[in-house]
Amino acid sequence: MKLESIKLYHVAMPLVSPFETSFGVTIKRECILVSIQSEGLTGWGECAVDRDPGYSYETTGTAWHILKDFIGPMLLGEYVSDATDFQQRVAGIRGHNLAKAGVEMALWDLLGKRQSKSLRELLGGLRPRVEVGVSVGLQDSPEALVEKVGTYLAAGYGRIKIKIKPGRDVSEAEAVRKAYPTIKLQVDANSAYSLETASVLKPLDDLNLLLIEQPLFEDDIWDHRLFQKQLRTPICLDESIISARHARYAIEMEACRIINIKPGRVAGISQAVEIHNLCQKAGLPVWCGGMLETGIGRASNLAVASLPGFCLPGDISASDRYYKRDVTYENFKLNPGSTIDVPTGPGLGVQVDETAVREFAFSEVIAD
Ligand code: OSB
Ligand code: MG
Numbered sequence: 001m002k003l004e005s006i007k008l009y010h011v012a013m014p015l016v017s018p019f020e021t022s023f024g025v026t027i028k029r030e031c032i033l034v035s036i037q038s039e040g041l042t043g044w045g046e047c048a049v050d051r052d053p054g055y056s057y058e059t060t061g062t063a064w065h066i067l068k069d070f071i072g073p074m075l076l077g078e079y080v081s082d083a084t085d086f087q088q089r090v091a092g093i094r095g096h097n098l099a100k101a102g103v104e105m106a107l108w109d110l111l112g113k114r115q116s117k118s119l120r121e122l123l124g125g126l127r128p129r130v131e132v133g134v135s136v137g138l139q140d141s142p143e144a145l146v147e148k149v150g151t152y153l154a155a156g157y158g159r160i161k162i163k164i165k166p167g168r169d170v171s172e173a174e175a176v177r178k179a180y181p182t183i184k185l186q187v188d189a190n191s192a193y194s195l196e197t198a199s200v201l202k203p204l205d206d207l208n209l210l211l212i213e214q215p216l217f218e219d220d221i222w223d224h225r226l227f228q229k230q231l232r233t234p235i236c237l238d239e240s241i242i243s244a245r246h247a248r249y250a251i252e253m254e255a256c257r258i259i260n261i262k263p264g265r266v267a268g269i270s271q272a273v274e275i276h277n278l279c280q281k282a283g284l285p286v287w288c289g290g291m292l293e294t295g296i297g298r299a300s301n302l303a304v305a306s307l308p309g310f311c312l313p314g315d316i317s318a319s320d321r322y323y324k325r326d327v328t329y330e331n332f333k334l335n336p337g338s339t340i341d342v343p344t345g346p347g348l349g350v351q352v353d354e355t356a357v358r359e360f361a362f363s364e365v366i367a368d
Contacts, residue, residue: 011360022165022192023054043110047102048264048291063099083270097267104268112347125306133159142175158338188213224255290315295328
């Protein structure tokens with residue numbers, strides 16, 4: 001398909017409540033939306049970058065630069081056949097996975113629209129709806145956290161993840177476990193500990209957690225191996241897994257027993273599928289992570305999470321957990337049983353509200 005024009009929108013969208021992790025607080029979530037025009041169709045994608053380099057070295061600023069000055073000019077006017085073709089073209093750009101993934105998502109949306117197939121069908125996803133949970137940010141006190149978790153349980157979420165950081169870890173998790181003895185519970189440290197400082201986390205082993213997500217440095221698969229040996233609870237890697245190779249390293253080193261797959265972090269949906277297939281072969285459970293996506297990225301994550309190896313609830317919550325107003329007309333709702341429906345329309349299966357995109361955008365670039 002010929003890529004005739006590429007538009008970039010740097011948007012900032014107010015969250016319904018601030019989201020705090022070990023690396024900072026997000027009040028307005030920024031990202032870059034990509035739209036690609038091709039042969040009468042428009043495909044949309046989302047680069048799940050943040051304003052600050054806290055989760056990843058990438059930011060809205062770096063992604064803008066990579067998209068505008070490298071990926072855009074490489075693709076404009078070109079005939080790009082699919083995600084594999086795209087990945088070959090951008091292979092010379094080192095890193096910048098979140099930037100690449102936004103473009104790949106838009107290409108999948110176009111491919112689906114051309115073939116009148118949903119992304120789930122294109123990927124071979126099986127489930128019409130996927131099991132989901134909610135990721136709860138750091139709160140002011142363990143009591144406030146227990147209360148916040150209670151509101152999400154009342155809303156119907158069947159799996160809770162709490163964010164932890166040094167000084168706000170075991171007491172938080174213990175308080176939640178004590179208040180809700182039987183819920184599916186997991187914690188996420190976002191790389192806040194070293195192998196030495198992580199020893200304070202050992203009491204978590206007695207709380208019957210589903211997993212402990214990314215306790216140690218993002219570039220340290222080896223120390224995760226050493227820490228996993230000291231725990232019964234499975235370690236789940238997020239930040240450390242930036243490619244299928246890294247997934248293989250982690251599996252071979254026994255650095256984790258579960259992997260969180262985020263298409264953005266691994267440079268695109270095609271790479272996410274590769275990691276899913278690798279983990280399935282190795283017998284490692286995977287689940288779909290989230291990055292506070294808009295309706296565009298949420299639709300994509302739901303399709304990815306419909307693949308058979310995704311056997312733990314994803315960080316894909318209902319639209320109203322994140323935004324009062326979204327950039328898609330579709331509003332994702334939580335079903336009884338803590339599931340969300342996978343879109344069935346062509347491509348991502350969402351209709352973008354371009355007025356909302358323009359209202360949230362503070363810069364816009366059109367290359368044609
Ligand atoms: O580590 O999983 C993470 C949000 C932004 C960046 C990193 C993470 C998260 C979340 C939120 O935990 C998950 C969601 O989108 O609901
Ligand atoms: Mg995480």
